[in-house]
Amino acid sequence: MTVTPSASRAAGILARPVTLNGLTVPNRIVMAPMTRQFSPGGIPGEDVVSYYARRAAAGVGLIVTEGTYVGHESAGQSSRVPRFHGEEQLAGWAGVVEAVHAAGGTIMPQLWHIGMVRRQGQPPFADAPAVGPSGLRLDGAEGTGRAMTQQDLDDVIGAFAAAAAEAERIGFDGVELHGAHGYLLDQFLWAGTNRRADAYGGDPVARTKFAAEIVAAVRKAVSPHFPVVFRYSQWKQEAYDARLARTPQELESILTPLAAAGVDVFHASTRRYWLPEFEGSDLNLAGWTKKLTGRQVITVGSVGLDGDFLRGFQGEGAPVKEIDNLLDRLERDEFDLVAVGRALLQDPEWAAKVLTDRFDEVKPYDAAALKTLS
Template sequence: MSSQESTADEVTVQALFEPYQEGNLKLSNRIVMAPMTRGFSPNGVPGPDVADYYRRRAANGVGLIVTEGTLINHPAAAASPNWPNFHGDEALQGWAKVVEAVHSAGGRIIPQLWHVGTTRKIGSLPNPEALPVGPSGIDAATGEQVSEPLSEQEIASLVEAFAQAASDAKRIGFDGIEIHGAHGYLIDQFFWEKTNRRTDRYGGSLAARTLFATEVVKACRQAVGPDFPIVFRFSQWKGADYSAKLVQTPEELEQFLAPLAEAGVDVFHCSTRRFWEPEFEGSDLNLAGWTKKLTGKPTITVGSVGLDVEFTKRDESANTVTLDKLLDRLNRGDFDLVAVGRALLHDPEWAVKIRDGRSDELRPYSQESTKTLY
């Protein structure tokens, strides 16, 4: 480790390695591999190298793997031909082999179902002729109108595409699904007032702006049945605006979360850039802590776990640091699961090293880590 050595005793660290069960999802511990876009799936098909990449994390003590974002069946879902599809026989066969590899190593895995919305630039591969789509056709980064607002018929087809992906995930052996509703992508564009200026039932109040997401969740639930876990990832911040806020108070957060919880979300994955930061004044609870308090649902926390530089500083390396702040919050029950991103991206043995007290062997993250499937 760098300037900070881990001081947490083994009993405290053990909290990360307690078994956890939510419905049919039985995990050996509380560590989750966070979804991280990798771009190693040519023509949208994950190959043996991708299967081995995820298997290594399962074999080294990660309780639950959330895959990188996988693309639903829509021509404008992707912005790179190397991002993995979650449709078509070849891609789904590839994912089935990933599942088999992870399960053979004793792990559990769920796909993150994704549509990038209007973050997609016009002319992007693999479908350069497809225009970006969003609730109001607005590019979040520029505020410009890049396409016509989605029609209700188009919205219904997107809901069905998410549901089909959920059904396929169950069919090929995944342990649940995660719906990507964060970071300014399609679902989040419905949440965010800046990108949702609709005047129909999909726009207006904060609760009304959750309608698309709740329809997606309900359709996925209908597709997979009552016992298949559905995780929903959301964030305040956006890729185009790190300071963005969907809500300003706990009361607003409750208005936002209640329709999603009622629609059938089992677990909320609460994406922050720094897990230790309080979400609202007057309490040290982070976003995951508040979400659990307000909904009673299990939550996953995430955000620069184990590293000294937040992920938004992309040109910097990051050294490993103490887990004390994290463990204190986990031990008091603020959240149930802990997602680890960059630390696991570079070091597939991160979890087992933490478990066995081998912190001095942890490998620091660098930008070069993104270029290889370690």
């Protein structure tokens, strides 16, 4: 068998363990959160258990689950997306944790509230309104939602904190807060959807207040050694060119309050990890995040595939792409961990193949098989 340069390097660079607060992850490979809607009633069943355990057994160091709705009625809009509240739902997640640990992996749930993305009348709570900072959708339309009151804010903060406490109770190794891609926390961070005139709106620091309060509440609800990860992005689902920050200074003003509130690790979501974030530097968004905050960082964005992931969910496949550029950046500590999405969705053995010099066996992404992958 011919070993590619990427594979031989990967075995050394990606296999290094890393400690995130009180958690030691056996290698640098993270499974990125990917919504699949395979949990009827919001309950992860045995197929979900197998899905995650299979990838842990094949060498993924840290699994971040698909987004899970926190205990607030406006948090989601699907009865098949898993929830992170309720006796049956949490029992299902406990089974996932047990299986992943038995396979040698570590795992965190991604805690999620979709905010103004919600469409009126959708399950799991059809009467719940869409809520957000100003009642605006990502395209600026007022839609059918409403601006959040202080009671709404307090309720959502409490829901995130309660979910984090439950995650630790049932054995998860940390939590990730979904503050990216135009969902609720991101709607507060972005000037395009946050038009509030109170303490939660205005300049970048004020727009960070709600997310920082959630982080602080989560930090207080869990043990000091329990890792708290915050995922954020510049781009939004309906606004790919959107920017929270147009300069490193603006980005620093947003990230600093979050770090101070208790974020241990930032998960900087980009569509293509190899693109520089700001002019005058080759650093990507994760690299800038680490430079500005000193916190550990996960990078993500079309790792191992040549093709944008959004197009993948529109039915387009993607061939395998070398990872030498990724390894160069990881070797010089631009970031600390690497999240892999579609490549792991397609090929559960991706981590094992990369870590054992079998990169030439990695499968290309087949979007047509998306609904049947396990």
